[in-house]
Amino acid sequence: MWHRPWRPPPQLDEGEVKREAEKELSREKELSRQLMREEEKMVFSSTIHVLGLGATGKYIAHALASLPNGPPVTLLMHRPLLMQQWHDEGAAIRVLVNGEHHVQKCFNVESSAKFETQDPQQQFPRFGPNLEHSAEPPDTVIGNLVVTTEPSVTLAALASIKHRLRKTSTICLVQDGLGIIERINSTIFPDPHDRPTYVLGRITHDLKSTDRHFTIVENRVGGFYCSKLPQVVETKEEYYAPVINRTDFSWSLHARHLVGSLLRTPGLNVTSLGHKSFFARQLSKLAVGAIIGPLSVAYDCSNDQLLYNYSASQNIRYLVAEISRILLSLPELASFHKIERRFGVNKLDSLVLRCIRKTGKNTSTMLQDVRAGRKTDVDFYNGYLIQRATELGIPCPRNHMLLHLVKGRQARRSREANSYIPFENES
Known part of the structure; x- marks a missing residue:
């Protein structure tokens, strides 16, 4: 009986090892994208949450709520006093432009942190049952989040809702300065595979607060510049394989929805830029x-x-x-x-x-x-x-x-x- 003679396995040079590793990574990456798309379809939410209710946060929330057939907008509040002020001022955001008030009331309200009200049964029936709230913050997934808090308090604000964010979520950070993304990654999302999609934004509208917390003045019309950041994933298959850094420029469903909603909002004057620009x-x-x-x-x-x-x-x-x-x-x-x-x-x-x-x-x-x-x-x-x-x-x-x-x-x-x-x- 004839037997095939034994031959040693072919030796692959370093370049071939790297190419094989890249091919395998590409296959796994495509499979991961397919799984993510399926997961996104199951958990997709059109609601846009706004974290940070300074002049910028209120202005963006007001602009989104003014969209015809626009997405639901939810305001995240972290203090009982802020929620009390919201109801005392008629559960609405008012923007004063050239002496004319523009009022929007189509908002949902959620607490972003656990707090106790003075009366556990406290409700606000004058403004509808949908505005009742409890001390327990909800646990529903946040798919689209606009953050307008100051960078110095952003980490604490995000930590309070970290359990509601997923890798399919998109976070739009509307802030000045740089370096906050690196701190969020190291503190809130240390695992690169669990990180959400980031969109950076900067607003140039001249806004001013008033004595009434939920009333702001627009002194001068400006613009809103935003850019989706590519995601970088570092992969090492085996101890002998090279480390491969992959940059993913693809857009998730939530990223497309959030940036698309901002672009459709005429009052914001949104311009989408490449991340380098x-x-x-x-x-x-x-x-x-x-x-x-x-x-x-x-x-x-x-x-x-x-x-x-x-x-x-x-x-x-x-x-x-x-x-x-x-x-x-x-x-x-x-x-x-x-x-x-x-x-x-x-x-x-x-x-x-x-x-x-x-x-x-x-x-x-x-x-x-x-x-x-x-x-x-x-x-x-x-x-x-x-x-x-x-x-x-x-x-x-x-x-x-x-x-x-x-x-x-x-x-x-x-x-x-x-x-x-x-x-x-x-x-």
């Missing part, structure tokens, strides 16, 4: 905020006073040069055409001066927060620049100084506001 725009805003905000805290003055103080104007120049060097070195911007025109010293200097002249006697948000003893967003301005400069090996002593100056003044004011009494052996 959005990143560049956000960096320009960040550079200006990283100079005006901290310096207004350092000199405890309105924005326009920075132009009339020789020491402050000199510090602006030094900071512009330091920040420009960091931005021009970022690898994400290497492919941009004529990057020097956008982030060079002369361009950044003109942006800062233009913003100071435009805002005039206004007090920066960072200074308002410090005076009130609240946490500031300096970590997402100067802190982000310091992080990127460290990665690139670029010294940035002035940003370090301003970061700790702002934090120190905020901590001092917070202690004063809380009648802080130090103890001798306190660590």
Whole structure:
């Protein structure tokens, strides 16, 4: 009987191993996409939840509710007082434009955190049974979430509803500054395979709050810029296989629904950008905020006073040069055409001066927060620049100084506001 002679298995070089691993990953990725699509179809929700009820959150919720045949809009409230104010003011959001009130009442209300009301049976029958609420927050899945909270409180706000978010969910973060996504991933969603889809947004409408919490004024019409971030997954099949980073640019059902709803809202003037274009725009805003905000805290003055103080104007120049060097070195911007025109010293200097002249006697948000003893967003301005400069090996002593100056003044004011009494052996 004839037997086939034994031959050793073919030896694959490193390139072939990598190609085989990529093919296997591609097959698994396609299967994962199919499973995700099926899962999304089962859990898809058209409701858009809004977390953060400052002027921006209320404006976006009002605009979405004004859409004909638009998606249901749910407001997430974290304090009993806020819910009480909502009902006391007629369970509606009012936007004042050119002296004319635009009222929207088509909202659902949910608590985003567990809280006890003064009366467990408290209800608000004047505004309909759908507005009753209990101390227990719901456990239903949130498919579409718009977050407008300040970056300094975003982690805590998301942690309270983490159990309601899935990998099929889409979170739209409408904030200034950068670096919040990295913190959300490390704190809230450490497993890359469980992370939702992120959309970054920035709004330029000039909005102002009023004495009535759910009434705002639109002083000037602006725009809304948004961009869906690609998802990056790191895979290593076996110990001998290479690590493969895959960038997924596909759109989930919830991402298409949320961004599509925003684009259909005429009052928002939404423009959808590629993630690199959005990143560049956000960096320009960040550079200006990283100079005006901290310096207004350092000199405890309105924005326009920075132009009339020789020491402050000199510090602006030094900071512009330091920040420009960091931005021009970022690898994400290497492919941009004529990057020097956008982030060079002369361009950044003109942006800062233009913003100071435009805002005039206004007090920066960072200074308002410090005076009130609240946490500031300096970590997402100067802190982000310091992080990127460290990665690139670029010294940035002035940003370090301003970061700790702002934090120190905020901590001092917070202690004063809380009648802080130090103890001798306190660590």
